[in-house]
Amino acid sequence: MQRLPTAEDGLRVVAERAPQAEALAASWIERSRPVWAPVYALRRRIATIAVATLACLLFVHVMLGANGMVVYRQKRAEYHDLQRQVAQMKLENEHRTQEIEALRSDQKAIEREAREQLHYARHGEFVYVQAAPPNPPPPANHSARK
Secondary structure (H helix, E strand, C coil): CCCCCCHHHHHHHHHHHHHHHHHHHHHHHHHHHHHHHHHHHCHHHHHHHHHHHHHHHHHHHHHHCCCCHHHHHHHHHHHHHHHHHHHHHHHHHHHHHHHHHHHHHCHHHHHHHHHHHHCCCCCCCCCCCCCCCCCCCCCCCHHHHC
């Protein structure tokens, strides 16, 4: 009958193979030392270059990113343009409100509007109607249409 391995057996196997594992690790370190020695010697320069690259990328993101300074300035200009349009619309709305009030109560304003829209005239007055300009003739060839 076979005996089942115990934890002590496992520890004994590990202890027996430990020198082989250490030797293998030491050989790997000796093989990689020529590769990593220059990198270790240049570690400060590599770190400086990495930090400078990160700073440049961050700067580009802040300036040109989705919410960067360029977009912010465009949105700000658009905001000021919309504010100006709102102020202009408010003035126009106020002017229209005054016209409506005048047409509700002022007989002279009602008469003036009726005469302008319906082309009415008093006795002795002349109404001048400006005709729309005639349509321009079509171009002679296809290249003139473009």
